[in-house]
Amino acid sequence: MAKEVKLFGMSASPFSRSVELALKLKGIPYEYIEDDLSNKSHSLLKYNLINKKVPLLVHKENPLQNH
DSSP: OOOSEEEEEOTTOHHHHHHHHHHHHHTOOOEEEEOOTTSOOHHHHHHOTTTOOSOEEEETTEEEOOO
C-alpha cells in the first residue's frame, strides 16, 4: 500500500528537515522524495505549479500549499 503522505524535499534545506522531523515526531508515515532544485522533477512541478519550491507536502495526491 502506498503511503498517503509524500514529502518533496532537499537534504540541504533546513525547512525540509523541519517538516520531516515534525512528521517523525507525530508518527505520521510518509514517503520522502529527494528533489534537485537545479533539475526539478516532473512530480514536483505537477504538484507545485506556482512557486516550484521545497518542502512540499502532498496528502492523498493533494498538495498542501504554504501561502
